[in-house]
Amino acid sequence: MRFSMKNFMATKFRFLFLLLLTCPQLAEAQEGKRSLQERMQEGEKIKNALWPALQSPDLMDYHLAPDFKWIVPRFGGVPLPDEQPLHAEGVFYQGQVKANLFGLIDPPSFGLSGKSNLRLIYGNKVQSDESQALKSAVSFAKPLFPGFFAEEITPHVSSVNEDGIVEVLWRTYRPDGLPDLKLSIFVRLMDLKVVTFATSKLVGEWEHKISPSEAQKTAIAYASTSKVQDVKIVEWNVSGGGGHRYYVIGLEGHNENGGERVSTSVSVDAATGTLDSSIDGWMPVHPQKSKFAFEDTLPVWTKSGLLFTSSRPIGGMPKWSNLGPQALLRTPQSQIFHVTQDFEDSPRYISGLQNSSWVAIDRGTWTYALDLETGGYKMLGHLRREGSDPAVAPDGANSVIIWDRGSENDRTQDLFADNLKNRNAWPNVRSRLVASHDQGKPVFSPDGNWLYFASVSVDKNSGQVTTSIDRLPRESVNRGKPMIIARAGDVPTNPQKLSEGKIGIIADLPGHGPIERLSVFPSGKQLLAQANNEIFLIKIGNPTGKVTPLKLPKLVDAQVGSPLSDIRDAWAGPGEDEITFSAATKDAKGLLRKRIYSCAFDGSSLKAWTPQEASAVPTFKFPQGNLDAEQLARDWA
Known part of the structure; x- marks a missing residue:
């Protein structure tokens, strides 16, 4: 199975598909034909789960009308209105937004998904950085997910992407080293608003003969055969179901020629410890569009x-x-x-x-x-x-x-x-x-x-x-x-x-x-x-x-x-x-x-x-x- 670093980094640790695999009854409910009443009832569950988060001043304003209908379509969560595009800092908005509920577990697994659209930034209006994005994420998360802060879990803060979005990630692990709980919050630097977030939990058994640490050693060993230096693991995940389970491990380092930051992802079979044969090559973390200083x-x-x-x-x-x-x-x-x-x-x-x-x-x-x-x-x-x-x-x-x-x-x-x-x-x-x-x-x-x-x-x-x-x-x-x-x-x-x-x-x-x-x-x-x-x-x-x-x-x-x-x-x-x-x-x-x-x-x-x-x-x-x-x-x- 082929993984690209771009897709891996864009979906960083999203267990959403995994939850569907481990909750067959939920997958069947989504794919089956449901009556309007059933879809409205499911929409109410999503509303109840997300409503406290939607009231947060740190979340972007979706301008939900009082008579907004929380109805789940045949597939996916409840579509929310696109955000208004005009802001004091420029023209940008969150589109294709969906409110999702993936499992009534403890804590519930839910979140908002969507696509960031950036058209224009007014000069000198955006001076925020990753540290300020972290503050916004904490302000949003602390009253909603106090468990992550009771244990004093140190979050991982990603580098800002070309849309001005930073991910702040909290994770806990099972005794066997597998992921347990995850909270992912995406903050845009234009106005320091939370644009999407997701909580998830790995439920049920996930059979594996290779431990997470063994899989990570295999990934590092692969990296040592390349000309990339100072390699480190920036992300890792578990995925797959049925007879094929694997670890997905994101790597980052510096190219030997010029020290450019590069990244890739590898998948390691959880049963055999072997690398997947279709591994993406090392790609620049911030690729240049041209070999010219300017054109x-x-x-x-x-x-x-x-x-x-x-x-x-x-x-x-x-x-x-x-x-x-x-x-x-x-x-x-x-x-x-x-x-x-x-x-x-x-x-x-x-x-x-x-x-x-x-x-x-x-x-x-x-x-x-x-x-x-x-x-x-x-x-x-x-x-x-x-x-x-x-x-x-x-x-x-x-x-x-x-x-x-x-x-x-x-x-x-x-x-x-x-x-x-x-x-x-x-x-x-x-x-x-x-x-x-x-x-x-x-x-x-x-x-x-x-x-x-x-x-x-x-x-x-x-x-x-x-x-x-x-x-x-x-x-x-x-x-x-x-x-x-x-x-x-x-x-x-x-x-x-x-x-x-x-x-x-x-x-x-x-x-x-x-x-x-x-x-x-x-x-x-x-x-x-x-x-x-x-x-x-x-x-x-x-x-x-x-x-x-x-x-x-x-x-x-x-x-x-x-x-x-x-x-x-x-x-x-x-x-x-x-x-x-x-x-x-x-x-x-x-x-x-x-x-x-x-x-x-x-x-x-x-x-x-x-x-x-x-x-x-x-x-x-x-x-x-x-x-x-x-x-x-x-x-x-």
Whole structure:
């Protein structure tokens, strides 16, 4: 049977499944069909067992209505309402909460289960640590479970996880060394509230020939065969029923290379003392998402400065926080601020124009058009209206987005427009611009009169895939009802002069794969495209444009003393003869960084736009009005 350390640590010593195994009548009752009256009676038992705990000021407030129905569904405990997400410290809540009663033993076995959801923490509002979490756990537990304190049992306090949750665990043991009673309390550091807890007792006989100490010696012996040092047992448990019983033992130590804290779990057969053959390898206790000190990517020039995504630390965040890459802004005054902040969503695509403060940000499920001057925004995509590759007109009146449409076996990525002139944040019904065909990476011209986009076509005879850069006039985007400008099969082999109702082909890039980024230079007379890490300069002509591959020479960051590698994310500007991109460096100490650079077409005038130090990034305040990025993050969360 396979165990992962992640699952083991997440369920630390939960005997809940074990109690069902040792109480067959309870398991049968849960799985059988019960009448509504029986389920209400069981719900009342759960309510009576948990009610004193639910009244504790140290427990988060579930806001149970006076007429709340304590009814047990067919499986599991009583579902409780999700916690309210807005707090003084940020946006977070406990969801999928269930009140459980596992056995009317002495003491009763019961608790609350649920899932912690963390979206946003307000900077400098969370300064609590594990010692304060212990105080909250004791304050909650002492009046409810005095037996653990009468015996002066020393609790085990876990390290804080990336959701800001600390577990405080009390345990007692039988004379034979097996676990007896357990009390587990989970406290979140954001507001020091108890979010879940559970009590349990191992009941009945648990047959074993191997003692707990013998099983632990076997686990330590296994660890000695690895390159992990200073190994210790951090958790252990018993599990299984029928003919297969085993010990689950959590180990932790330091990796020989660099001293990184690593952990694993092993299972030892309680009858034979042998190790389970499927043992997870040693994994970092706090895994790093990247080998880089930080990664600056996806540069976009705007009227408000250089917008990009980055994994740099956000100011005011606690050490345990684990934010993904966020959107950052380098202002014309060379200051860097964070524009987005969210523990669940990270920008995966951004676009904008150098003469406009409007930008489009795709965060996966949620997509927005945002004004960097005011903080005003429009929602372009959401859970039931997804889209990718958004672009917004320079005046903020229109946006376009790629919508994945069609059946499972015949899906296309189609170009749609939104009218953003309505007052609220929700756009109007999308209007299709082109018939079903694969389009992507739309971008408006600086004057707003044209929409450029990539289009993929397949020759019916040869099967050759061709990527073209096409354009539509602004009038087509402005239309209030869906309009098909041209069908994929109607695109002429020899492009004609652009006119209303026709797609104008700017350039063909046969055999170069999908366009990864498409941007327009400040004059609006040329485009920059990147496909399969190749960069192309496209001069807009009529009827067709001129395509010139850009081959950059070897570039060296003199400040770091390292050549640039992994050049990606090419974007037009800031000058008419310059391009901007992300690139990696490695300094004399072996530290990897990914920063934003620009250079001329021939590779000269190389400039780094983001600093080599990973200082914490402060919150951006929008120049017009009183809104800042933290308030925006609350709205979006």
